[in-house]
Amino acid sequence: QKEVEQNSGPLSVPEGAIASLNCTYSDRGSQSFFWYRQYSGKSPELIMSIYSNGDKEDGRFTAQLNKASQYVSLLIRDSQPSDSATYLCAVNATNAGNMLTFGGGTRLMVKP
Amino acid sequence: EAQVTQNPRYLITVTGKKLTVTCSQNMNHEYMSWYRQDPGLGLRQIYYSMNVEVTDKGDVPEGYKVSRKEKRNFPLILESPSPNQTSLYFCASSPKSNPYNEQFFGPGTRLTVL
Numbered sequence: 001q002k003e004v005e006q007n008s009g010p011l012s013v014p015e016g017a018i019a020s021l022n023c024t025y026s027d028r029g030s031q032s033f034f035w036y037r038q039y040s041g042k043s044p045e046l047i048m049s050i051y052s053n054g055d056k057e058d059g060r061f062t063a064q065l066n067k068a069s070q071y072v073s074l075l076i077r078d079s080q081p082s083d084s085a086t087y088l089c090a091v092n093a094t095n096a097g098n099m100l101t102f103g104g105g106t107r108l109m110v111k112p
Numbered sequence: 113e114a115q116v117t118q119n120p121r122y123l124i125t126v127t128g129k130k131l132t133v134t135c136s137q138n139m140n141h142e143y144m145s146w147y148r149q150d151p152g153l154g155l156r157q158i159y160y161s162m163n164v165e166v167t168d169k170g171d172v173p174e175g176y177k178v179s180r181k182e183k184r185n186f187p188l189i190l191e192s193p194s195p196n197q198t199s200l201y202f203c204a205s206s207p208k209s210n211p212y213n214e215q216f217f218g219p220g221t222r223l224t225v226l
Contacts, residue, residue, distance in 0.1 A: 008152060034212055043202055043217035044155065088154055092212060099170055100145075100212055102154035 003027060004091050006103035014111055019076040021106050023089030026070070032092035033065055033072045038105070039085045048074060079110040114139045116218035118203050124224045125193060133188045133221050135203030141216075142208035144186040145170070146178065148199040149220075155202065161186055162208060193225040 005024045013019045021035075032051055036044040050056045050063040050072065062075040072091075076083055089103040116137045125131055137144065145160035147170075157170030161180040175197055177189040186205075190197060203218040 004154075006154075032212060043220055045217070046213065046215060049213050090155075090212070099157050099160065099168075101171065102147075102156070104152050104154040 003093070003101050004089055004103035006087075006089055006106045008104055009107040010109045011106055012109045012111060013079050015079060015081060017079050017110075019079045019083065019108055019110065021074040021076075021087050021089075021108065022071060023073065023103050024071045025089075025091045025093075025101075027091070027093035028067075028070060030067075030070075030091045030093045033063070034090040034092075034100075035061075035063060035072075035074045036088040036090060036102075037085045038088060044088055076108075079108075081110050081112050084108055084110045114216070116203055116205050116216050118201075118218040118221045120221060121219060122222050124226065126226050127194055128192050131190050131193060131223075133190075133201060133203075133223070135186045135188065135205075135218060136184050137186075137205040137216070138184065139205060139207075139216065140183065141205040142183070143215075144180065144203065144205045145215075146176070146186070146188045147202045147204065148172065148197075149202060150199050158188070158201075193223075195225050197223065198225045199223060 003026045035048040038044045048063040050065045056063045060077045064073045086105040086107045088105045119134045142163045146158040147155040159178040161167045201221045206215040
């Protein structure tokens with residue numbers, strides 16, 4: 001079983017809609033959770049981090065963490081074609097020292 | 113300009129021919145890391161370094177070596193490359209105080225081993 005799981009997609013949403021990206025993880029003791037965006041042919045860039053249960057908002061992005069259910073999600077409101085990219089979920093597990101474990105990524109397509 | 117640079121950006125080589133991919137950062141970061149990215153597998157950590165002369169294995173260290181003799185440089189060495197090491201490689205750096213929240217990635221090195 002992969003430690004961090006994401007649906008590979010593609011997830012297709014119309015422009016202006018809410019895109020919902022999900023990620024589950026296996027290490028119940030994980031403490032730090034991150035969402036990266038990667039445009040095709042480019043390097044990943046950090047867009048959100050979350051450490052506590054609940055929601056964290058930053059502009060059009062909201063990260064949601066539920067440690068009891070072991071999932072973390074990313075909501076993108078008012079999706080734009082420029083949001084089309086692969087979104088990578090990453091987790092720092094407590095038993096992994098300073099290692100970061102990534103999911104396989106979800107490809108998001110926002111159609112005009 | 114604050115940046116992480118990698119060289120070469122593209123490399124085609126043959127099985128068994130030793131190669132080094134260089135990584136350099138100009139932000140005085142303590143933490144540096146190497147990842148490989150393969151379709152459907154996301155990024156997998158190969159090695160990381162918390163500071164000079166301190167390196168640790170990541171998820172997939174087999175077949176790779178690293179060194180950290182200077183703070184700014186973190187080369188990735190493939191002593192005897194094999195076709196299963198064909199991948200896209202990323203170097204990243206960040207301050208030790210917050211290794212993941214401020215992680216800067218290099219532009220990537222696409223390696224093909226024939």
